[in-house]
Amino acid sequence: MVLINRAISATRPFRWQGWRKPLIAGIAVISLAACQRDQEQAPPTPEVGFTTVTPRALRLADEFNGRVEAVDAVELRPRVSGYLQSVSYREGEAVQKGAVLFVIDQRPYRIALDQANAQWQRAQAASQLAQVQLDRVRKLMQSRATSQEELDNVEGSAAQAKASLHAAAAAVDDAKLNLAFTEVRAPIAGRAGRAELTTGNLARADQTLLTTVVSQDPVYIYFDCDEQSYLRYLAQRTDATGRAINSADAVHIALANETGFPHQGTVDFLNNRLDPATGTIRARVRIANADHTFTPGLFARVQLVSGHDANALLIDDKAVLTDQDRRYVYVVGKADRAERRDLKLGRDIDGQRIVESGLSSGDRVIVEGVQRIYYPGAPIKPKALADAPKLAKSQGAHAQ
Numbered sequence: 001m002v003l004i005n006r007a008i009s010a011t012r013p014f015r016w017q018g019w020r021k022p023l024i025a026g027i028a029v030i031s032l033a034a035c036q037r038d039q040e041q042a043p044p045t046p047e048v049g050f051t052t053v054t055p056r057a058l059r060l061a062d063e064f065n066g067r068v069e070a071v072d073a074v075e076l077r078p079r080v081s082g083y084l085q086s087v088s089y090r091e092g093e094a095v096q097k098g099a100v101l102f103v104i105d106q107r108p109y110r111i112a113l114d115q116a117n118a119q120w121q122r123a124q125a126a127s128q129l130a131q132v133q134l135d136r137v138r139k140l141m142q143s144r145a146t147s148q149e150e151l152d153n154v155e156g157s158a159a160q161a162k163a164s165l166h167a168a169a170a171a172v173d174d175a176k177l178n179l180a181f182t183e184v185r186a187p188i189a190g191r192a193g194r195a196e197l198t199t200g201n202l203a204r205a206d207q208t209l210l211t212t213v214v215s216q217d218p219v220y221i222y223f224d225c226d227e228q229s230y231l232r233y234l235a236q237r238t239d240a241t242g243r244a245i246n247s248a249d250a251v252h253i254a255l256a257n258e259t260g261f262p263h264q265g266t267v268d269f270l271n272n273r274l275d276p277a278t279g280t281i282r283a284r285v286r287i288a289n290a291d292h293t294f295t296p297g298l299f300a301r302v303q304l305v306s307g308h309d310a311n312a313l314l315i316d317d318k319a320v321l322t323d324q325d326r327r328y329v330y331v332v333g334k335a336d337r338a339e340r341r342d343l344k345l346g347r348d349i350d351g352q353r354i355v356e357s358g359l360s361s362g363d364r365v366i367v368e369g370v371q372r373i374y375y376p377g378a379p380i381k382p383k384a385l386a387d388a389p390k391l392a393k394s395q396g397a398h399a400q
Contacts, residue, residue: 046378049368049385050332053359055311060347061252061303062232066223066285068298070214072188077210078104078203079181087195095186095213102184102195102210104203109182113175120168123161130154130161190215191292214296217289221253221265223302224280230270233304251285252303255293261303263287312346313355319367320345320353330373332364332382340376 082104089101137154140146186192193212197203203210225233252261265287274281285302287294294300319329326342333339341363346354359365366373367385 045381046369046372047381047383048330048332048338048366048370048372049383050364050366051316051385053313053315053355053361053363053365055361056314058312058349059305060232060312061305062225062229064223064225064229064302064304066221066300066302068294068296068300069220069222070190070216070296071218071220071286072190072215073296074187074213075209076101076184076187076213077208078102078184078205080104080109080178081205082108082182082203084197084199084201084203086199089192089195091192091194091211093192094216095190095192097186097189099186100183101186101192102197102203104182104184106179106182109175109179113172113179116168116171116175120165120172123165123168127158127161127165130158134158184210186213188213188215216292218286219289219294219296221285221287221294221300221302223283223285224275224278225270225283225304227274227279227281229304230274230281250305252305253285253287254301254303256299256301261301267304313359313361314349314352315355315359315365316367317348317351317353319365319370321370329359330366330370330376331359332366332380333377336380336382338366338373338376338378338380 085103085105087102089095089099095101134154134157137146137151141148141151190213193214195211196209202208251265251267253263253265254261265285267283268286269284271282315329320327320343321329327345328340328342330338331341341358343358344356346356364382364384366380366382369380373380
């Protein structure tokens, strides 16, 4: 500033006397603005909040989508042909095993039974006559009053009459069976469906579908388990010595309109091969259904909880940042500077992520104020936050 004053004084002082003071004031204002810009370019150290990573004992759970199916399902078809005489049940209601559902016109089959009985009586009389003749010829043979040829003929006739009697008895049994088949009964206890045929229509043996009957208690839930979950499931079914554990594994189940997993069943079947096209294996859950809540065909969610505790590192999902295909977080480093850590993350559990690699127990992960960190190594003012809330059991993990 002094040099400027001297330069102005030495250069034509009679012409610059009027401009001297305004020029000095303008230069001072410019210098002050430059100083203020320099101060604005150095922002204050941002405050951030962090949580300390500690291992937690969890029972991890996998969730799958499945369908409810009946343990027993029958398509009811007649065993004899005839015109339908009556429908003896109310559609959609529960029926007991052996209950009559349909009746086919019985008159032709009663006539056939009467004919079979008449044939049996005729055969019985012929058999009795043949036996009497055989006894008579045998007595004559003892007194040498007849020939051996006559005895052989009578014995053959008696045997034929006896065989005819057995055939007639079988025909009677067949006629009785056909007559019984005119009453179409429920082979299982369950719920009967819609009557596919009404009174007066012709029902053909082994062809016409009359209705369906499905059992109600218990029921099955089939679902497809992915390869990774299947391998974890196999690992949990072995003890410390590697021997298989044969106990049934409890699973939790929910219907489409339910929150959480209020029902419990057991896995009772795993298929013998993995489908290479989909990378899944078919599994089945058996569940009691005394109140008939589970109707075959309904959608159901299945939660399979691991049998062993697993120590896992969990971080708040809000702390995770993305750099193209990489996931990372900032941690509080030495001298209160932000350090970047690239992570390999696992599943999402109630807003928290399982860290498979990239962090260690005791690391201080920055959760709040991450957006104010512009580059790794930036100075920060860390502040400890409260611990994360306990995990909800219905969100894929059981916290211990």
